[in-house]
Each structure stands twice: as structure tokens, then as C-alpha cells.
Amino acid sequence: MERNLNLKINGTLKLCPLAIAIATAYFPVAQAADASFVEFNTNFMSPDSKSRIDIARYEKGVPVPGKYNVEVLINGVAMGRYDLQVSDGSGALPDGAICLTKKTFINLEINIEKLSKASLELLNGADDDQCLPVDQILPEASFDLDTGEQMLSLAVADIYLIKRPRGYVNPALWDQGITAGILNYNANFYRSVTRNNESDALYAGINSGFNIMGWYFRHNGSLSWQEDAGRRYQSLDTYVQRDIVPLSSRLTLGDAHTTGEQFDTLAFRGIQLANAEQMLPDSQRGYAPLITGIARTNARVKVMQQNRLLYETTVAPGAFEINDLYPTGYGGDLEVIIEEADGSVQRQSIPFASTSNLLRPGITHYSATVGHLRKGWVEDEPLLVEFTWRRGLSNRFTAYSGIQGNEDYKAAQLGLAVGTPVGAFSFDVTHARSTLPKQYESFGRSMSGESYQLKYSHMIQQTGSNISVAAYRFSTEGYMDFMTAMQLREAMDNNDRQIELYRPKSRLGLTANQRLPEGWGNFYASLYQQDYWNQRGSDRQYQFGYNNHIGRINYSLSASRNRNGEGEYETRYMLSMSIPFSSDSLFSQMSVNLNRDNDGRLREQVGLSGTALENNALSYSVSAANANKGGSSSGAFNSSLRTPWTTLQASAGAGKHYHNYSLGMNGTAVLHSGGVTLSPYSGDTMALVEAKGAKGAAVSNYPGVRIDRFGYAVVPYLNAWQMNEISIDPKGLPDDVELNLTSQKVAPYSGAVVKLSYGTTMGTPVLIVLDNDSHVPFGADVFDGEQNAVGVVGQGRRIFARLAQQSGQLKVRWGEAPHQQCLLNYQLPNRAKANNSGMLTLNGRCVAR
CATH class of the missing domain: 2.60.40.2070 (PapC, C-terminal domain)
Incomplete structure (x- = not known):
């Protein structure tokens, strides 16, 4: 904000206590091309001329010379932290001139081509690290330097800025983090006692890693022990990843999984390069249509969906384009309203429905994997090669294809996704050919076939009907997916004559949701059915449900029926209710569940739950259940306590002829150059906050995260590639500690541990x-x-x-x-x-x- 002050203090007026000191030390300094100043009469500050202080700097509103590391905002948008220099007037720059380096101007997304000739010559003639006055590079901009908040706010005309989609973060600001070790753990001990047996079991799941210079090593595994079975460790994934920023992709080496976007997910050992959609701004992820139109005047453009405002902007006369809508799910058609300056209004409707295969125009997704299928699925670890590609061709069409195979199996896929006024469709066909071992000539030397898949989704705004997932797949008798083909070959190689691999013939999945009139609730239904070529019968699952509320009481009714391939049915009916109590009660909520099956067995369960301590660090619940027809009564207690270092759990249960209890703990330990810092949360992308002497200070909005006695805290769940604001609340700090900075922003790489240092005095x-x-x-x-x-x-x-x-x-x-x-x-x-x-x-x- 620009301030214009033209004041002259004279006569017998005395200054307010500390006015000048506070104003110059803590208040922002606003400047523009025509800097104004305040003139003070120094006779009223000290009548003794010998002790009179030179306040010329204060008259000009000039900050103290030196280097500052500040948060830079352009038109209110955070651009990151940069160093700036305030001149002392001893060189070519005037006293108090604020300057930034050439490199900083470029990182701030300044459109160099739009600068004036003089500004462009000054910029081009400078070295990357040469400090250039802001008012000479951007003479029409106003700027506000707040040394107290360590913030520089720039107001710059849009013409001087490179247009970026909403949510864009300059890759130069992405932080790959520090060298650090990570251990996410989840450990449980369980003891069960029945009338005839006692047993103990122990489980520990770990997700560990080590980050160094942009390489992210990860290992996931679990250790289990049972009294009668002994100890077993199972390795799930072990790999190293590195981001390839120019390609918006991630490289993976080791034991990992394929993406599963077009072919089934497979566990492989090898190498993979795949696009990382998370590197794109929020407004470029997922699917949303490209909106184009023509405005006759300086017009206001709104994008509405179901009477909700999704987007608003102002456009100049002529053709315009909106390409940065946030993903809108299955919410219905978009209405574009163009309000002209003369009061006239244009409206247009954009059909919108999405399937998982649709992409925005010009966006490409791909993955390339080369390796071997991992043991545990098949023993001989066959070769695996897979490549998938998907590209948004226009608002309506997205094409995709892929190949998968090895020397004994080859599959190719081709598909097209289409958005229409009556919903979004995608159709693909996959051809596969499997070569069998020579000793099984009776089966034929090879098997080949096709698999056809159709998906559909649609939101009918007029009725509130949402068919979110409808998929049908049909496979011919000779078709096998990669895993089935490899398992069949291995069984044949091992002379296994009892080969019984069920090959799917058709599969249907449907999920529908119907919103009823106001106050009448919501109805939903789902259906799943699968048939096999070499098995009689089919698997079927049906579910119907209804949700509503009466005042503050929420309730739901549901019915489900399952049928397996042998023709056996299982039917269940359920009623659930949730009743909230006063927030200051011992228990804040009661839940009631009634469950009845097709044999007439009825089970009733009532539970009470609540929280206590600061930030609800302690949560607990008690429940009681009863069942007829041979069932019995039982009870259970569960609790969880979040400490500054870990989360502890305890539970106990008892019923007829049995009782059990368990103890557990989970959290994260981060190893770094300053030691080991513990956290009650588990996460993969984190911030390590350093604030020496600030023990006990709360960090950001994560309950229970506080600076420990060594001056560190771990903040979990950061959004990768996006700006995250991490703040420290100074309340509760000792009187002899002052934070020099209370808030910072950071955009971490996925999986990174970024370090944020908050200086203390x-x-x-x-x-x-x-x-x-x-x-x-x-x-x-x-x-x-x-x-x-x-x-x-x-x-x-x-x-x-x-x-x-x-x-x-x-x-x-x-x-x-x-x-x-x-x-x-x-x-x-x-x-x-x-x-x-x-x-x-x-x-x-x-x-x-």
C-alpha cells in the first residue's frame, strides 16, 4: 500500500513517546516513484544542541541500510523469500533505495519483454547477482517494505507479469529438502485369552527412508510374531526415487508397483519413469474443460455449477480463454455468464461429465516400466515391460494406449474417452497373446483374445441423480491378463496338472446416488457382478442405502446381499444412528448399530465416545454389544493418547469365555544433523522446524506439535509442490526468548524433509x-x-x-x-x-x- 505523508511539525507541539523510534523501527516503509517525506523539528526532541540526534533518515521514511531476507508478495500472491538490499547512499544508488538482483526479478515472474526500453537495458546489462533498484526496473509499481514483518509487497500491473495458472508455484522455489532419515512406525501388542487357549501376537509396521541431495530412499515392511508361529519379516517395497523436474516426472529404481491407470497394478523390481501430476498447479490437475468465448467490452466472466460460483475473472474485449479451472468432479454442466460493461449478459452452457480417463486439452500422462515381476506372485520372476500413454486432445476427447508384456506375453491397448451432453464415456480394447510351454501342445501353442471395457458417468442436475461409476468389461475365452498368464506358465513348467486359474469373462460395476428433495435425505445403490469362463455361477454383490438426519441426529439404513460362485447368499440389514451430546460432556457422541443377517441373527451395539485434554489429545470410547441365536454379550474399551513424541493406544474387550487387550504406539522419528526429533504423526513430506530456545511453542495448526527441548519440531502432511505456510505461535514462550520470525512458506518436493529455521533472540x-x-x-x-x-x-x-x-x-x-x-x-x-x-x-x- 502506498502512503503519501506531507507533514511538518513545528511550533510548540511535542512528539508522542517513542513515536519516531517505533515508526521507523517497526512500521512499513512505503515507496513509489515519487517518494514523500515527513519533516521533524529536532528542537522538540532535545533542547540541548550537543545531544541532538540526526533524524534525516526518519524524515524520508527510509529503512535502516543493509540486507534483508523478506517474503515477497506481488499483488497479494506470495512468491517466496528473497534477499533485498537497502542502500546507504555511499555508492551509485541513493540513500534508502530498495534493490533486488536480476535473478530475483526473473524468479518473480516479471515479463521482461513488456518492460520499458530503459528498464530492459538496465536489466540486460546487469549480472545475475547485481542489485537493481525496484523503482527503476518497475517505475510504475508501488511497493511496501515492512521490516518488522520481513515482507515486501509489490503492486504491479498485470501487463508486466507472466500469466500463470492459479496455484502455480515457480519451480525455482521448490525445496528438495535436507539430508535426513525417516522412520514411520506402527507397533501393536495383542493378547487373547479364551476358555481353552492363550495367545500373544506382536506386529510392527515400518515405513522408513533416507533423503540425500534430491534422492529419496524408501523401504516399507512389517515384522510379525505369534507365539505359536514364530517371527516373520515381510518386505513390501524398497526403492529410490528422484524427480525429473523438466519432464514433470519421477524416476523410480527398485521394488515398487506399476501405476495401475490402464493395466492392473503389478509389483516389479526394476526401473520406472512416470509423469507426476502433483507437480502441476492445483488448477491443472484432474479434468476440467477449456472454456472459450468472446467479450464485446471489458467484461466480467463467471463460471457457475449448480448455482455455485467456481471461477470469476475480468477480460478485455475480444476472444478469451479460461484454462485453469480446478477439477470439478461429477458435478454437472457448467454455465458461463459474460456480464458486459453496458449491462448486457451472455450465457453459454458447457456440457461437463468426467471419467477417470479424461484429461484437460494438451495434458499428457505416461509411464514406462522395465523390470521383473517380483517373487511372491510367481517364483521365476519373469520380465515385465509396460508403457502407457494418455493425452487430452480437446474438451471432449482424450486418447490413450498402452503395451505390456515379455517374450511369452504381449498385450496392446487402445482407447478413447469422450465427454458429451449426456455423460462421459470411455471405451478401450486390449488384445493379448500368451505363449504356452512346449509340453502343453494340447492346450494349443498359444492363447489369444480381447478384453473390451466401457465406462460411463453422468450427473443429471434436474433430478440430482449422479451415476458416478458404471463400468462393464467383457473378455473373450482366450484372453488372459499378465498375472494370470505368468501364473499359468509357472504352473505348467512345474507340471502342475491341477491348474485352476479362474479367468474372468465379464464384470459389471455400478454406483449411483440420488439426492432427494430438501429434507428427504439421500439414496444410493451399488452393484458388482463377475462371471468366469472356467467356473459355473458368478460373484454378485448388491447394496442399497438411505441417509438422512432428524435435527442433530444422523441415521442411515442399508441392505446388502452377496452371492459367491457356489450359489451361496449372505444378506445383511443395518440401521446406524449417531447422536451428538454437549461438547463439555464426558462423552460427546453416542452411536447405535443394529445388524440382522439372513439367518435371523440380530446384533445390537451401543457406543459412547469422547475427548479430553488440550487439543483433544486424549480420545476414548466404550461399547457394549449383544447377539441372539447363540451369540453373547460383549464389551470393549478403546483409547488413544497423543503425546508430543508419539501416539499411544490401549484397548480391552471381554465376552463370554474370552477376554483380550492390546497396546500400541505409532509416530515418526526424523534423524537430522541436529539429532533425532520425534512426532506423534506419520507422514512422508514434512518440515523440520528449528527455533532454538523456543521450547513449548505451538507450531502451525497441527494439534500437539510443539518445539521440543532441543529446539526442533516435525510438521507432517505438507502438500508437495505447493506453498505451505508454517507458523509458530509465540504465546507461551519464556520471557527471555523472542522470535525474530513467526511464519514462513515452503514448497517441498514429494517425500522431502524441508528445514525451516526461525531465529530467536x-x-x-x-x-x-x-x-x-x-x-x-x-x-x-x-x-x-x-x-x-x-x-x-x-x-x-x-x-x-x-x-x-x-x-x-x-x-x-x-x-x-x-x-x-x-x-x-x-x-x-x-x-x-x-x-x-x-x-x-x-x-x-x-x-x-
Whole structure:
């Protein structure tokens, strides 16, 4: 914000206490091309001309010269932290000029081609690290430097900025993190006692990793132990990843899984390169149509969906394009409203429905995998080669294809996704050919076939009907997917004559949701059916449900029926209710569940749950259940306690002829150069916050995350590739600790541990009142024995300072001449003598040098 101040203080008016000191030390300095100033009459600051202080800098509203690391905002959008320089006037730049390097201007997305000739010549003639005045590069911009908040706000005309989609973060700001070790753990001990048996079991799941120089090593596994079966460790994944930013892709080496977007997911050992959609801005992920139109005037354009505003912008006369809508799911057609400057309105409807295969125009997804199928699926680890490709051709069409195979199996897929006014369709066909071992000539030397798949989704706005997933797949008798073909070959190689691999023939899946009129709730239904070529019968699953509420009481009714291939049915009916209580009650919610099966067995369960302690660190629940027809009554207790270091769980249950209990813990340990920091949360992309001396300070909005006694905290669940704001709440800090910075923003790589350091100033806050013999002017600077600035002289010869030593000598200076300096000895008293604000008050005399 630009400030215009033209004030002259004269006459007998006296200045407010600390006005100039506070204004110059903490208030923002606003500048534009025509900087204005305030003129002060120094006679009213100190009648003694010998001790008069030079306040020319304050008159001009100029910050203290030096280098600052500040958060830069352009038109209110955070662009990251950069160094800036405030000139002291000793060189070619005027006193107080604010300058940034050429490299910084480029990283700030300034459209160099739109700059004036003079600005362009200045920029092109500079080295990358040469400091250039902001008002010379962007003479029409206004800027506001707030040294207290360490923030530079720039107001720049759009013509000087490179147009980027919403949510865009400059890759130059992405942070690959520090060298760190990560251990996410989940450990449980379980003991069960029945009338005839006692058993103990132990489980520990780990997700560990090590990050170094942009390489992310990961290992996932589990250790299980049972009293009667012994110990077993199972490795799930072990791989290393690295991001290839120019390709918006991620490279994976080791034991991992294929993407599963077009072919079935397979566990492989090898190498994979695949696009990372998360690197794109939020507004470029998923599917949303490209909107084009023509405005006759400077028009206001709105994009609506079901009477909800999704997007609004202002466009110039002529053709316009909107390509940065956020993904809108299955929400129905879009209405584009163009409000012209003359009051006229244009409207157009954009059909919108999405399947998982649709992409925005111009967006490409791909994956390339070469390796071997891992043991555990088949023993001989056959070769696996897979490549998939998908590209958005236009608003309506997305094409996709893929290949998969090895020397004994080959499959090729071709498909097309289409968005239409009556819904979104996708259709693909996969041809596969499997070569069998020679000894099985009776089966034929090879088997080949096709698999056809059709998907559909649609939202009918007029009726509130949402068919979110409808998929049908039919496979011919000779078709086999990769896994089935490899298992069949292995069985044949092992002379297994009892080969019984069920090959799917057809599969149908349907999910539908119907919103009823206001107050009548919501109805949903789902259907799944699968048939096999070499098995009679089919698997079927049906489910129907209804949700609504009466006041604050939520309830749901559902019915499900399952049929297996042998023709056996299982039917269940369920009623569930959730009843909230007062927030200050011991229990905040009651749940009721009634369950009945097709044999007439009825089970009733009632539960109570609640939370306690600060930030609901303790959660607990009790439940009781009863069942008829041979069933029995039972009860259970569950609890979870989130500590600053880990999350603890405990549970117990008992019923007829049995009882059990379990203990568990989960969380994260991060190993870094400063030691080991523990967290009660488990995450993969994290921030390591460093704030020495700030023990106990709360971090961001994560309950229970606080700075530990070593000065560190781990913040989990950061959004990769996007800006995350990490703040420290200074409330509760000791009086002798002050945060130099309370908030920072960071955009981490996926899987990174980024370090954010928050400087602290240690020292006792002291108010020193100088006696009448101390001829010290208002606004004089105060330094400690190590020449650190610790305070400033205010009205009435009062000094507020933060002192690191229990005793020592301060120097007060208001000029370079010896008679413009004096020395002040101090000895801090006991903290018990502090005033109500926690500040010590001293009396002292400043003696001329």
C-alpha cells in the first residue's frame, strides 16, 4: 500500500513517546516513484544542541541500510523469500533505495519483454547477482517494505507479469529438502485369552527412508510374531526415487508397483519413469474443460455449477480463454455468464461429465516400466515391460494406449474417452497373446483374445441423480491378463496338472446416488457382478442405502446381499444412528448399530465416545454389544493418547469365555544433523522446524506439535509442490526468548524433509530509566559489549532492551563524536522483581566517555 505523508511539525507541539523510534523501527516503509517525506523539528526532541540526534533518515521514511531476507508478495500472491538490499547512499544508488538482483526479478515472474526500453537495458546489462533498484526496473509499481514483518509487497500491473495458472508455484522455489532419515512406525501388542487357549501376537509396521541431495530412499515392511508361529519379516517395497523436474516426472529404481491407470497394478523390481501430476498447479490437475468465448467490452466472466460460483475473472474485449479451472468432479454442466460493461449478459452452457480417463486439452500422462515381476506372485520372476500413454486432445476427447508384456506375453491397448451432453464415456480394447510351454501342445501353442471395457458417468442436475461409476468389461475365452498368464506358465513348467486359474469373462460395476428433495435425505445403490469362463455361477454383490438426519441426529439404513460362485447368499440389514451430546460432556457422541443377517441373527451395539485434554489429545470410547441365536454379550474399551513424541493406544474387550487387550504406539522419528526429533504423526513430506530456545511453542495448526527441548519440531502432511505456510505461535514462550520470525512458506518436493529455521533472540527484557544527569537524546541507539544493537532511547530517557548477560556495560550512541556517546553499567536483579508484564525495571546513569 502506498502512503503519501506531507507533514511538518513545528511550533510548540511535542512528539508522542517513542513515536519516531517505533515508526521507523517497526512500521512499513512505503515507496513509489515519487517518494514523500515527513519533516521533524529536532528542537522538540532535545533542547540541548550537543545531544541532538540526526533524524534525516526518519524524515524520508527510509529503512535502516543493509540486507534483508523478506517474503515477497506481488499483488497479494506470495512468491517466496528473497534477499533485498537497502542502500546507504555511499555508492551509485541513493540513500534508502530498495534493490533486488536480476535473478530475483526473473524468479518473480516479471515479463521482461513488456518492460520499458530503459528498464530492459538496465536489466540486460546487469549480472545475475547485481542489485537493481525496484523503482527503476518497475517505475510504475508501488511497493511496501515492512521490516518488522520481513515482507515486501509489490503492486504491479498485470501487463508486466507472466500469466500463470492459479496455484502455480515457480519451480525455482521448490525445496528438495535436507539430508535426513525417516522412520514411520506402527507397533501393536495383542493378547487373547479364551476358555481353552492363550495367545500373544506382536506386529510392527515400518515405513522408513533416507533423503540425500534430491534422492529419496524408501523401504516399507512389517515384522510379525505369534507365539505359536514364530517371527516373520515381510518386505513390501524398497526403492529410490528422484524427480525429473523438466519432464514433470519421477524416476523410480527398485521394488515398487506399476501405476495401475490402464493395466492392473503389478509389483516389479526394476526401473520406472512416470509423469507426476502433483507437480502441476492445483488448477491443472484432474479434468476440467477449456472454456472459450468472446467479450464485446471489458467484461466480467463467471463460471457457475449448480448455482455455485467456481471461477470469476475480468477480460478485455475480444476472444478469451479460461484454462485453469480446478477439477470439478461429477458435478454437472457448467454455465458461463459474460456480464458486459453496458449491462448486457451472455450465457453459454458447457456440457461437463468426467471419467477417470479424461484429461484437460494438451495434458499428457505416461509411464514406462522395465523390470521383473517380483517373487511372491510367481517364483521365476519373469520380465515385465509396460508403457502407457494418455493425452487430452480437446474438451471432449482424450486418447490413450498402452503395451505390456515379455517374450511369452504381449498385450496392446487402445482407447478413447469422450465427454458429451449426456455423460462421459470411455471405451478401450486390449488384445493379448500368451505363449504356452512346449509340453502343453494340447492346450494349443498359444492363447489369444480381447478384453473390451466401457465406462460411463453422468450427473443429471434436474433430478440430482449422479451415476458416478458404471463400468462393464467383457473378455473373450482366450484372453488372459499378465498375472494370470505368468501364473499359468509357472504352473505348467512345474507340471502342475491341477491348474485352476479362474479367468474372468465379464464384470459389471455400478454406483449411483440420488439426492432427494430438501429434507428427504439421500439414496444410493451399488452393484458388482463377475462371471468366469472356467467356473459355473458368478460373484454378485448388491447394496442399497438411505441417509438422512432428524435435527442433530444422523441415521442411515442399508441392505446388502452377496452371492459367491457356489450359489451361496449372505444378506445383511443395518440401521446406524449417531447422536451428538454437549461438547463439555464426558462423552460427546453416542452411536447405535443394529445388524440382522439372513439367518435371523440380530446384533445390537451401543457406543459412547469422547475427548479430553488440550487439543483433544486424549480420545476414548466404550461399547457394549449383544447377539441372539447363540451369540453373547460383549464389551470393549478403546483409547488413544497423543503425546508430543508419539501416539499411544490401549484397548480391552471381554465376552463370554474370552477376554483380550492390546497396546500400541505409532509416530515418526526424523534423524537430522541436529539429532533425532520425534512426532506423534506419520507422514512422508514434512518440515523440520528449528527455533532454538523456543521450547513449548505451538507450531502451525497441527494439534500437539510443539518445539521440543532441543529446539526442533516435525510438521507432517505438507502438500508437495505447493506453498505451505508454517507458523509458530509465540504465546507461551519464556520471557527471555523472542522470535525474530513467526511464519514462513515452503514448497517441498514429494517425500522431502524441508528445514525451516526461525531465529530467536535470547535475553532478559529490561526497562532502564536514566537519571536526569544522563544527557541522552530521544532516538539514540543502544549497543551491548559485543556491538549488537539491543534497544533505543525513548521518551523520558527510558530504554527498552533485551540483555543476554546478567551484568555488563551498554553504549548509547547518537553520533560519531566522543561527546555523542556514553556508557551505562548494569547489574540485573532477581527475576522476582519483574513488573506485571514480566519485565525488569532498572535505574541507571549514562556516563560520557
